[in-house]
Structure formats: structure tokens, C-alpha cells
Amino acid sequence: MFLKDVPFYFLILALNEAFSYRLSPTVKQRNVQSASKQQFKTDLQIPNPDVQIVSSRRPISLDLLVVVDTSSYRYHGDDTEHYIMNMLNVAASLWQSSSLPADVRVRIVKIHVLKEKHQSDLELTDHANWSLMKFCQWQRQYFMTRDKERVHFDAAILVTRIDIQIGGNYDATGIAYNQGMCDLEYHCAICEDKSPMILSHTITHEIGHLLGMRHDGNQNTCPDRVFIMSGYATRGHQTFIWSTCSQKALAEFLSSNRARCLDDALSASRTPGVALDTNAMPGRIYDADYQCQMIYGATAKACKEQNKTKMCGMLKCQKDEKRSECVTDGRPALQGTSCGSLKWCLRAFCVQRTIRSHHDDDTAIAYRQNDQPTDGQYCNECSTFPYMDTPAPTTNQDGVPLEL
Structure with a gap:
């Protein structure tokens, strides 16, 4: 998530049975930080940058459920699903980069549009942290118990035009649980539908957090305000490039037990998602x-x-x-x-x-084509649209440590 240059915030996640949000007794404080501020420290060991991480690109199938809330539906109307598919096409194309240590194939298993009468039981406000927690709780209850199709998905993305905020800062455009992928309680993200470019990039960025990527410049040596995992709005060609730090973080996550749901052999036994068009030109x-x-x-x-x-x-x-x-x-x-x-x-x-x-x-x-790229440095005249990642718990709901 992007934040302006303000002190980072700490999100205190209390043990609250009413919200089914259980944390290890030893893990009660999670920081929700601005870019270039300290990230939540886990036991994750970043590999030596001088060591090659992966010799061959492992195929990964990432099946997404996308929920579109009423605010976005009201704006797009009958074009809602078509619009969402186009933005997912852009996100999928970025995940196909050969610079990544895996061949990440993003697929869509379902687009669930919430119209007026269907949204009464999903509580959303402009508070990003609260809404993320409620969305994670809702998606698990709804799609595991009430949805007749019983689709399998690796991550759930909520698309909204609600102007979300963190601690009163309304420049946020997304929030996700860091390393939350494959965990039924934490494999969630919220992405603000502020514009086509912002939405497609935010989806890409928040999936990165779910897969264990930190912001560039946070506990790593990659420059911030340049690449996809920047904590700030960026411009130019580098906006579409993964930093070496993101590549290494992804390789580390995929080598852990947390990534088991992404195994291509396992996903082949499930109902396949719809392949996305990575060469689409939605502009x-x-x-x-x-x-x-x-x-x-x-x-x-x-x-x-x-x-x-x-x-x-x-x-x-x-x-x-x-x-x-x-x-x-x-x-x-x-x-x-x-x-x-x-x-x-x-x-x-x-x-x-x-x-x-x-x-x-x-x-x-x-x-x-004789087109010189614009630089990827931060534009001081531009407003910032922050992303945020909330670290997922390092234990499961029973307090058993998850292997990283």
C-alpha cells in the first residue's frame, strides 16, 4: 500500500471471538506501515543476493475470486464484469514476467457482483483495516457454506469505489495480509477502483503482498518509488517491472509450506479457472x-x-x-x-x-521505436495513492506455528 510521508501506524489486532480473528497470544501487534518504514518482522530469511534462487521457472496457478461491491457496480453498471476482466488481464500480464522465479498463471474462477439486495451481510466502511477483516470473514463464510457453486480459490479480491483510509489518510488504494496466500482466513485483499490503471496495478501489487513481497526499500536494499512493489505512485516503464527484492521474496515464499495451494499439480485436479488474456489492450x-x-x-x-x-x-x-x-x-x-x-x-x-x-x-x-522512457522517480507534483500490507499471523488459529 502507498502512504504519504507520515509516521507509520500500528494496528492492534485484539483477540475477538465475535470477529473470528484469532492470533497467537505472542503476536498481538501488527504494524500497518507507510512505504520506506519498518515492516513487520518475521522469521523469513531473504536469500543471499549472490546465490541463484531458482534454476528453472516452476509453473504456478493462482486462482482468484473477485468480489465487486455495490459502489463499483453502480459506477460500471452492465459493463462491470467486462471492465473487471480487462483489469485482471493487465494484472495477469505483469505476473507473466520472465524475471520472476515462477511462471505465475493468474486465473479467474468467479466474479461475484454484489448488487443492492445482496450486500446487506457484508459490512464495509472507509476503514481499510476493519473492512479487510470483515471481508475475509465474510468470504470464508459465504463461499464455503452458502454459495452453491463451492468454487475453489487461492485468493479473494474485493473491488470497491469506497475511498478507503488508514488512520485518517485517504490516499490508500489497497490493503492485503502479507503472506496471506493459501490461508483461508487471510488470503484476502481490498483494491480501490479509482481508475483502470490504479485498479489493475493495485491488484498486481496486493497479490504481491499476499505472496510475501514487501515494499521495495523496506527491509531490503531495492530502491523505493520505482518498481511494482513501491510504496508510492510511480511513473514510467519501471512501474511495470519487478525489483530483484520482489523476485527473491517470491522465491522464498514459494519454497515454504504456505504456498502449497499454488502447486500446479494440485490445481489440475480442481475446477480450472478461466485463463486471462495477457496480451489484452484495454486502453x-x-x-x-x-x-x-x-x-x-x-x-x-x-x-x-x-x-x-x-x-x-x-x-x-x-x-x-x-x-x-x-x-x-x-x-x-x-x-x-x-x-x-x-x-x-x-x-x-x-x-x-x-x-x-x-x-x-x-x-x-x-x-x-525511438521512444525514450520517462524516468521512474517519484513525481513531487503528483498525489500519492498508498498501498498497505498487514502481516498475516505466523501461527494458525490453534496457535500452531506456520512454517515459513
């Missing part, structure tokens, strides 16, 4: 104007004065025709956004439409 559907309108309102449009080539690295918007100044949240434009005649945005570069590859590092492709 063709949700253009630059639409992306601006989701953030700044119905009268907003893409800034006419911005260089179309550079907007792929950082999209600028006008809030309305009366306000000529350009504003930005610091994010790149969505994949497939038009950036000129027969050109579209691909991972922060403006390239010919004949180029569609999302995989690997597209830097060489972009340079061949």
Missing part, C-alpha cells in the same frame, strides 16, 4: 478521457497540451474545460491507450500498434 476500450473521468469526474478529459508520446509514462488530465491546468496522479496511461496515429501505449512507451507483447522487458522494443 482501446477505456481511453485516456475515460481514465481521467474515473479519477477527476465526468467533466474531466485528457490534457490536450500534453505530449502524446510522454503521456504513456504519465497521464495528465484537465478536470473540466474551465480549468486549463493539467493535473496528474503520476500514473502511466493504460495499456492500449492511443498515443498518436497508429500508435498505442505499451508499458509506458508509445509504440506502433503492430507491437503487442506485454511479456518481459519491453525496453528494447521501445528504443527501436
Whole structure:
């Protein structure tokens, strides 16, 4: 999760039977921190950076349940499922990077849209921590006991347009339990549907936390404000790249018993999820104007004065025709956004439409198109949209230590 440069907060999770939220008696305090602040310390040992972690890429199937709340449904209406699938396509493409120590195949097993009459028993507020706890509790009760389909999923993602906050800071866009993947009580994340780019990137980022990734710069030597696991909004091509620290953290998590549900052989015996289109270009559907309108309102449009080539690295918007100044949240434009005649945005570069590859590092492709990448440093003029990760307990509900 991203936070502004404010002191990090501590979330005290009390033992409360009413919420079915049980922690080890020795683990009562969890920090919910801003980027570049100290993360919750576990026994996880980060491998020596000089040692190769994985010699071959292990296939991993990650089956997602996505729950869309009423606030997002009201905004998207009949296009809700189509929109969510497009954002998941972008997230899935980032998880297909060959830089990762595993071939991570993100699949969707169900999109569950909560309309007015169906949401009465799911309590959501703008408090991110509270809502995450309630969502985790709800998803387990609903899909394990009440849902007739009884689908299997490795992680549950809640998509909402509620402006979530942590300790009064409303710049949050996501929250997840660190290392919560495969744990039925903690394999949850909340992602704010503030714009197509923010949602797709937040889903990617929060899955990273569920798989044990920390923010870059937190208990590791990777630079913050650059890559996917940055604690801050980033711009440019590096926004779509995994840092070496994220790669190592993923390898460590996958080697632990916590990752057993992701075993490809095991998942083959279950009802398969729907494969996602990792070469999708949703910017063709949700253009630059639409992306601006989701953030700044119905009268907003893409800034006419911005260089179309550079907007792929950082999209600028006008809030309305009366306000000529350009504003930005610091994010790149969505994949497939038009950036000129027969050109579209691909991972922060403006390239010919004949180029569609999302995989690997597209830097060489972009340079061949004579498009220089924008830098990935933090934009001081941009607002920040924080992510947050809440460390999952190191014991199960009976107090038995989980092997890391």
C-alpha cells in the first residue's frame, strides 16, 4: 500500500471471538506501515543476493475470486464484469514476467457482483483495516457454506469505489495480509477502483503482498518509488517491472509450506479457472478521457497540451474545460491507450500498434521505436495513492506455528 510521508501506524489486532480473528497470544501487534518504514518482522530469511534462487521457472496457478461491491457496480453498471476482466488481464500480464522465479498463471474462477439486495451481510466502511477483516470473514463464510457453486480459490479480491483510509489518510488504494496466500482466513485483499490503471496495478501489487513481497526499500536494499512493489505512485516503464527484492521474496515464499495451494499439480485436479488474456489492450476500450473521468469526474478529459508520446509514462488530465491546468496522479496511461496515429501505449512507451507483447522487458522494443522512457522517480507534483500490507499471523488459529 502507498502512504504519504507520515509516521507509520500500528494496528492492534485484539483477540475477538465475535470477529473470528484469532492470533497467537505472542503476536498481538501488527504494524500497518507507510512505504520506506519498518515492516513487520518475521522469521523469513531473504536469500543471499549472490546465490541463484531458482534454476528453472516452476509453473504456478493462482486462482482468484473477485468480489465487486455495490459502489463499483453502480459506477460500471452492465459493463462491470467486462471492465473487471480487462483489469485482471493487465494484472495477469505483469505476473507473466520472465524475471520472476515462477511462471505465475493468474486465473479467474468467479466474479461475484454484489448488487443492492445482496450486500446487506457484508459490512464495509472507509476503514481499510476493519473492512479487510470483515471481508475475509465474510468470504470464508459465504463461499464455503452458502454459495452453491463451492468454487475453489487461492485468493479473494474485493473491488470497491469506497475511498478507503488508514488512520485518517485517504490516499490508500489497497490493503492485503502479507503472506496471506493459501490461508483461508487471510488470503484476502481490498483494491480501490479509482481508475483502470490504479485498479489493475493495485491488484498486481496486493497479490504481491499476499505472496510475501514487501515494499521495495523496506527491509531490503531495492530502491523505493520505482518498481511494482513501491510504496508510492510511480511513473514510467519501471512501474511495470519487478525489483530483484520482489523476485527473491517470491522465491522464498514459494519454497515454504504456505504456498502449497499454488502447486500446479494440485490445481489440475480442481475446477480450472478461466485463463486471462495477457496480451489484452484495454486502453482501446477505456481511453485516456475515460481514465481521467474515473479519477477527476465526468467533466474531466485528457490534457490536450500534453505530449502524446510522454503521456504513456504519465497521464495528465484537465478536470473540466474551465480549468486549463493539467493535473496528474503520476500514473502511466493504460495499456492500449492511443498515443498518436497508429500508435498505442505499451508499458509506458508509445509504440506502433503492430507491437503487442506485454511479456518481459519491453525496453528494447521501445528504443527501436525511438521512444525514450520517462524516468521512474517519484513525481513531487503528483498525489500519492498508498498501498498497505498487514502481516498475516505466523501461527494458525490453534496457535500452531506456520512454517515459513
